[in-house]
Structures are given as C-alpha cells and as structure tokens.
Amino acid sequence: MSGKPKLTYFNGRGCMESIRWLLAAAGVEFEEEFLETREQYQKLIKDGALLFDQVPLVEIDGMKMVQTRAILRYIAAKYNLYGKDLKERALIDMYVEGTADLMGMIIPFPFTPLKERNLALIIERATTRYFPVYEKVLKQHGQEFLVGNRFSWADVQLLEAILIVEEKEPTVLSKFPVLQAFKARISNIPTIKKFLQPGSQRKPPPDDQYVATVIEVFKKD
C-alpha cells in the first residue's frame, strides 16, 4: 500500500487531466487505473466506489473523491495552492472557473458530430473573453503569478488551458505578450517542466481509440 493518490479514469485527458496537472505541479506522485471496459465500470458502481456513478474518481487520504472541482479544491488546499485567505481564494476561484469553462468547450469536442463542432467559437472565446482577462491581470499587478504573488492553482490551470488551445490554434497567443512570458515562466517551474516532458503522466490529445472506449464504457444496456 503506497499511500499515493490513485486516479481512476480513461486513458486520456477528459475531466481528469486538470487533476493530473495539479498533482504534478504540487510534486505529488500518483497512480492510475484506466477504465477500459464496461464491466470495470459496472464493478466500480456495484462496489459503491462512485458516489454519483461517475468518474473521475480519486482515492486520496482515505477518501473516495468524485466531482472534478471537489477533488481539485482539496488538492489545491492541501498543497497550499489555494491562496492565503478567503479573498485570494475568491480570485483563484474566478480565474479557474474561467479556464474550466474554456476547457469545457474543448473536452466534448471529439464526441461532437463533425458538423456541430465549432472550433471558431472556441478560438473566439479564448481570444476575446478569457485570455484578455488573464493578460490584463498580469499586466496590472506586474507580478509573476496570477494571485497573491505566489504560485497557485490558477497559474497551473491557465497554463493547461493555453497549451490545449494552442494545440488547436498555434498562434492563439500572438496578441498576448504577457501571457507568452507567463507560459514560458510557468512551464519552467521544475515540477511542471517535468510533467511537460515525454514519459510523464500527462495524456495526449484524444484519439479515435479514446473516443471509442468512452462510448463503449458508458453505453446504455
């Protein structure tokens, strides 16, 4: 028994990826169990492991945690990535909810019928609704990190969002010089640098195999 957090999810990004990022940023080693078959999923339900019959599931500190945001907040608080007081937490919450909304447009992408996919809208939202906010926050206080002059969950999730959007549109940061510097700087933090290297537990963009597995596992009888 290792005591390391154990993540149960598909072998892909989905709703678990932000959790992998945060654990990695905090320097926490974790194990993974990959969902591959419907039988595995049904067994998890039968064993009462999934509070609302859903993954992500993270077993951590004696708890079987579900609900992505509950898990992220627990990790952030435990590893001092959630600000020093209620007001800093409010700022961090606003910023992570923004990036979560942006990434939330991309996560269902591979499951959306081709003609309904709206990549243009995602890029528009990124460049007119979300990135300008973070560019301005950094510009206004001139500090290295988004909140409280200290590395937090908000910085991790913003970097994650930037990289995901860049995969779809490599020039997306062209009008955001401060974010370009932010990206370079946060990517160089040792734990994050390590996570960005090949061989880490970071997952690649979804492929057909991933999509097929998810559909199969969740298929109704």
Next chain:
Amino acid sequence: MTTKPRLYYFNGRGRMETIRWLLATAGVEFEEAEYLETREQYEKLLQDGALLFQQVPMVEIDEMKLVQTRAILNYIAGKHNLYGKDIKERALIDMYVEGTMDLNEMIMLYPFSSPEEKEKNFALMIQRATNRYFPVYEKVLKDHGQDFLVGNQLSRADVQVLESILMIEEYEPTVLSEFPLLQAFKARISNLPTIKKFLQPGSQRRTEPDDRIVETVNKVLQL
C-alpha cells in the same frame, strides 16, 4: 460601514438562486440591482467592465465584483462558516454540492428545451434526482444519523440539497416518496429561522421556475 451585497442578474432563478439561498441562510441582507431585461443594460455592464468574463451572475461584495457562480458561493460559504471546519469536511461538502449543481443545471436548462426535447429532458431530470442524487443524500443521513449532512452542523450542503429538493418537487410532488430521511431533513432544514423566513412569501426567493424569463434571457444574451 459594510454595504449590502448587490446582485446582478435576470428576474429569475437561473444561476443566481443558489446564491440568494446561501446569503439568506447566512442571515445576510442583500440587494438586487436592476433586473437584466434589455440587451442595452447588458451591454452597459460590459462597457463598464463590470463582468470579468462578460457573464452574469455578478455579485458586488466586500469591494469585489465577483463572477462565476461557484466562486461566489465558495466565498459566501467560507465567510459565513457554512463550509465545514476543515479540509476534509470541505471535501465532503464539495462533493455533495457539486452533485446538486449538476442536478440544478438540468432544472435550470429545462425551460430552455426545444419542444422536441422537453419530454425527454423532463424524464431524465426526474430520473437523475430519484436514481442518482437523492439516494446518495438519503444514505449519507442514514449512515451517520445526524441532523445535517456534514460535520453535525449546518453547511451549504444542507441548503443546496434542500433547494434542489424543492425545485424537483415543483415538477414531481411525489419525488421524495421513497426517501423518508430526506422528507424529515426537508422539514427540519426548512424550519431553521433564516430559511423559514426565506421560504415565506415576500422574501427575495423566486417563487416560480424560469419559464417566464426564457425569452428575456435569449434576447439579452442573444442566444
């Protein structure tokens, strides 16, 4: 001198209702700014830079213009001791309220369903309430036998579960028929003084589902 929190939203429940519930439970008096009724009002808020991500809800509180429903709820709960006593209680509370928020999302979007989808969405909403969410809260209460969901004291989890129960009951009055502990929970939590007050006519609670505001929301947000 503390000024009252000021809420910016439509004249309906939507994503602001849970915030109203939590403020009311905490005994915090709040004001509602002019209800969003026209595109011009919304564009003015945008121009004034009042909406961080161009969205409502927005709550002016403690010199912040807070947006993002969860950020607002987390702040209010944290400030008013409705978020558990430690990080593990917070984890339980977070799991439970994220469940209610998933259910509330279905309730909130239901009036916006297209005619073809209405029946299917209704059935799914009731099914999720009775098969996925309410059994969980029933079991939590049964397992520890306490009055409140977490840590033997009132928290946002109790408030949010009560809110969801009442909204589902509006669509399906018998929804709690297989959940005796939730029936007792509903009566008990409804009787807490600040909540009892909020449930009375004349409070700032919105008393009807959002069918009336569908047109307004679509027009203002140009959906």
